Amino acid sequence: MSDERGVRNLRWQPHFRHSAGKLGSHFIRAVREGKLVGWKTQSLGVTVPPIGTGEAGEWVEVGPRAALVTYAPNDNAGGGIPAGKFFATVRIDGADVVTAALVECDETAGLTPGAVLTAKFATSDDAATLPIFELVANP
């Protein structure tokens, strides 16, 4: 539709499909099967999600437990994070680097550095590429 200045307002909603790559595809398939895997290389150790460095590497099973590194309080995080979830970095058991992930939690009191978490896998085919983590009540 044109307005009086001769400007046309159009909506463009392109859809994209693209490969997650050799490592990424393997990782996503594993998550859909309820497993967490890391890619182990000499230079970076075990990375989750996998980081390709050009070196040879091997898959190793990691998690499902993890430790909280830090999180973003939602009142200061600019919106966009669903209620009851927090954007965080976690160190998954067996991984050598941190992983950015969502942590599910009713209140922030339990979100202290080092808090024990466990992965909660979604069951849908459209599930995210990473599980959500939740606090372990009695680690």
Added chain:
Amino acid sequence: MKAGISGAAYTLERQIAGGMDAVVQDVIRRALADAAIQLADVDMVITVASDALDGMMVPVRSDMAGGFGKSYLNIPSSSGHALMAAASSIEAGDAETVLLVGWGAASKLAEFDSRTNQFDPFYLRPLGASVATLQAMQEQSLIDQGLISREDVESHASRMSEIIWGESEPATFCDGAVAIVLQQNAAGLIFDHIGFGSRAQIPLDGNLDPAIWVEEATDKLENPGFIEICGQSPSLELRALAAIPGAKRTNAHGGSSQGWFGPASPLRNLAALNAAVGEGGPQSGLLIDLAGPLGQHVTAIQFRAGESHAA
């Protein structure tokens, strides 16, 4: 031959009405007049404007900044990177006079889109994380480690806002434009050394402390005495200041977090610093540009007063 500033001008407002082109051209005219040269004397133009949402393609940016028919470079990442490119061109003899121009209309554009392009020219963020999310996480991490407190951050933000706007109310995004003329044998600030360090995405070790990154970029520099640290959030600026022990005067021009109009914001501090040195202010010091959502792209610019600025 070291590069230095021979003329500079800037405009900073909470919100600039109308388009940016007239504002950009005004600061260019004033900077050229300050350097006592004309646009025809400029042989290279460099712009800092990563605001993809302004819809300005690189050729348009060039034309806005007076780059038609001249060597031209658009550096969308940071003021520090653009200054490095300008200084390198002069020191290598590729250009005698460089016009460095930066602008941004963050008040209109930055909060329009949660990606806040004005904040993050690098676009290196975990899926789903906005710039604000990452900065909130960095602040929480620094608080958890006992490196800063929320009260200290609020106090720093108020102090910076007071310097920039004359009122302590913490600021949101604003609009601004800066033009700086660089030449050999410049009369204003001379750049003795420019150090830098960069990290992509969230550091793999999970450590979000900007003081570590600043230490890496400044370890070869002498204690400068005067320091201006320009970051995108007050917590990051505050913590980065801790990396330079013994600094006596810090952020006399308010840093950048409370006067943020995009990656070009630290150029405003540089222009203000150049004017202050000319008026008998600090004769040497260090300006640190912390670009990227976490400030993980550090440029440390060591300066001293040029001949006409020397007290």
